[in-house]
Amino acid sequence: MTVNQTSVSLDDAQRVIAAGQAKADEIESPSNIAVVDAGGNLVAHVRMDGAWIASIDISINKAFTARALDISTEDLAADAGPGGQFYGIHASNGGRIMIFAGGVPLRRNGQVVGAVGVSGGTGEQDKTVAEAAVVAI
Amino acid sequence: MTVNQTSVSLDDAQRVIAAGQAKADEIESPSNIAVVDAGGNLVAHVRMDGAWIASIDISINKAFTARALDISTEDLAADAGPGGQFYGIHASNGGRIMIFAGGVPLRRNGQVVGAVGVSGGTGEQDKTVAEAAVVAI
Amino acid sequence: MTVNQTSVSLDDAQRVIAAGQAKADEIESPSNIAVVDAGGNLVAHVRMDGAWIASIDISINKAFTARALDISTEDLAADAGPGGQFYGIHASNGGRIMIFAGGVPLRRNGQVVGAVGVSGGTGEQDKTVAEAAVVAI
């Protein structure tokens, strides 16, 4: 029995990032935008001029989280706060699990093939950019 | 005076994991399942097809936690949230302490001999799989 | 353009590990044996009774290395020592790059689909076990 995993190419990743950048420009929220493949490994990253340095790591790890748990980091947040069923998950995976909005899985025909992570603005802004990015897959 | 530590063999670990896999199949919750020995060190691990990548680390560290503190991670959660007597413990041990359900000690004649850790579903699902696993010791 | 990556199932991983265990028993070299998928992420691990604790990490990271660079760790060693073109690579990837024998890529139709890592004996023994394991893919 063979396992076939559809993943993202560099072309896919750059198209997704470009769509995110366009939205980030539009809402004036300079962002870090990262795309990981089906294995959770980085395919491409950009830091727009003026975007935060800390957001390099955060964008990459939001993308990792969204693929590693097949969930948006905003939805994960709902279960990851005090009293939630996954409270403490942010300490796992060597600190790579991000539990605030901006990471969204990339899907093709319903299957998760990677994820995008955005960091640079408010949670609402990061989510807006990420959601504009994923439609470009 | 000699210290004798009863621990788990690879056979024990694989029997425990198989019992967990059967339950995970039954409740349709593809899981990572890990067993550690009396020293808290990994004996065996499986990632069922389709289970989350982030859960590799989480399952191994739920097992570590359950042995390292001789408590289920669900019970630990009760003391590890804001205001609890162990609040902040998830930052210790290099991020290896998991404070949500799915890690359960393995006992023989009342003595803890290792632990199992399960990650892949909701807290309730992970707990269900772990509890089905431990009875196989 | 879609990227399709063939990977390993848990069944694949357990068959590979079983073949490795049989060889390890035969040459009396209790081993840790780990299999990673195409993304470099752990699928399964066993520590045979009496195998070294340090070899848990080493086996998992030999497998990671063999997939992350599509090379056997023995072949990598030739370039990773003092004066070699990759000297210092063992410090990259958070210390996960293992540069001694025992990690071997798993291939199907010439494509790398994952890797096995073995640790527990001499370099020669680990290599022998790993090479017996990979043929079971």
Place this chain on the structure above:
Amino acid sequence: MTVNQTSVSLDDAQRVIAAGQAKADEIESPSNIAVVDAGGNLVAHVRMDGAWIASIDISINKAFTARALDISTEDLAADAGPGGQFYGIHASNGGRIMIFAGGVPLRRNGQVVGAVGVSGGTGEQDKTVAEAAVVAI
């Protein structure tokens, strides 16, 4: 007294990366290519289709090293081996110092403004790609 630091924009980084990609395509060495700014912080990264997973980290850290020490990683290698005046430097900076070819500073009017890091082939190939990339600044 004011410190003015000339650095690289995202446009600069993407132009440098594109030049590197063109050379990598030409010499058939699928590469990870990363650019850091004057602060040593990532501006952009691409992993070309088929390039090694381990090279994500290595490319980013070759770029970091080349800026953090204002030297090519190939030149650093000459001093970083056993007996060299900087032997052991690869263990500093949390494992981020890469001491093999492929990291090259980016200069404007003689001043270092960032760096590029390439990983994916032999030391010679990585160096060739990096040197093709830096001229695009």
